[in-house]
Amino acid sequence: KNTSQEDGNGIGVDVELVSEIPITNETFLERNFTKDEITYCMSRPDPQSSFAGRWSAKEAVIKAVSSRATSKVWTKGEAAPLVDIEILPGESGAPVVKFHNDAEKAVKDAGIKDVKVTISHSGGFSCAMAIAE
Amino acid sequence: KNTSQEDGNGIGVDVELVSEIPITNETFLERNFTKDEITYCMSRPDPQSSFAGRWSAKEAVIKAVSSRATSKVWTKGEAAPLVDIEILPGESGAPVVKFHNDAEKAVKDAGIKDVKVTISHSGGFSCAMAIAE
Amino acid sequence: KNTSQEDGNGIGVDVELVSEIPITNETFLERNFTKDEITYCMSRPDPQSSFAGRWSAKEAVIKAVSSRATSKVWTKGEAAPLVDIEILPGESGAPVVKFHNDAEKAVKDAGIKDVKVTISHSGGFSCAMAIAE
Secondary structure (H helix, E strand, C coil), X not given: CECCCCCCCCEEEEEXXXXXXXXXXXHHHHHHCCHHHHHHHHCXXXXXXXXXXXXXXXXXXXXXXXXXXXXXXXXXXXXXCHHHEEEEECCCCCEEXXXXXXXXXXXXXXXXXXXXXXXXXXXXXXXXEEEEC | CXXXXXXXXXXXXXXXXXXXXXXXXXXXXXXXCCHXXXXXXXXXXXXXXXXXXXXXXHHHHHHHHHXXXXXXXXXXXXXXXXXXEEEEECCCCCEEEEECHHHHHHHHHCCCCXXXXXXXXXXXXXXXXXXXX | CECCCCCCCCEEEEEEEHHHCCCCCHHHHHHHCCHHHHHHHXXXXXXXXXXXXXXXXXXXXXXXXXXXXXXXXXXXXXXXXXXXXXXXXXXXXXXXXXXCHHHHHHHHHCCCCCEEEEEEEECCEEEEEEEEC
């Protein structure tokens, strides 16, 4: 019996090798991170890990949102730029997600009201999980 | 004060070294994966990682289901074959769980209506998380 | 549009390199683990991994709790001893969280009724996730 088809998964996990994120490639950065995200990551003690953690978080958010929707809301698939999913620290210090442009429309079309995300990195790996409700 | 005893945990995470899954051992594969899962994983660009990700997902699902139950529903423990927890991509592409045989009974006995799961792998590791509700 | 500010995140993930937890340092252990936790971890086949998994779990719980609160409940920040977040196996075998002292007060002040946690380790890494509701 299939238990999770009805309302979609709505959860996402992502793990990445920190070294694989090419943070010296400016085109890559601008395609995937907002100015505020770049400023934030560059100000951290270990920018490479901060960018990787944020990358993991964006991937986890895409999984959570696209699996929640019953129709194909994330039409651009894996080639979509991640810049439209902005993740910055909120008041508590925990990451807060803001959606822009096509990503905002996809989230709205999927009837999603809330997306939570959490990030960690250690020993050369970053990990994130997201829940879309 | 104990906050999570009342209704069980219902969540599970699992991390695995991709290289530790012996995918050339046919007996191992047939004990733990359905025919459809084997066909799916073998068709992927990196079967070793696909089997490992699915293995992580099954372990995460067992943790979520067995911690949700108030009584011991997963009676076979870690020696149980994982073939009864089938995980294949659903319409959205996200993994969907189907339970068979003893696993189906365990889920029913625990009063679980929905099990969500998400999978990732990178840099030689696979990771999955599951939520049972 | 900011989707997750209203009621806080309430989720936490943590990944750690198992080798980085200094389990031969008694001061470190007593600052961060209760007597029952130390007894439990020392009785496991691989104490180093057990302590690391528990450390990950405590970090994930802090993230979940502190991101759930609208005000700053975790006033001691990262310097806080983790001994006040006790994580031991419950009846099902799954980890159960108990809060003591300042941590208990923080959880209460944040209006949190339930904290779930799950732990995994493999290949030199530990990983945990927590949900605070």
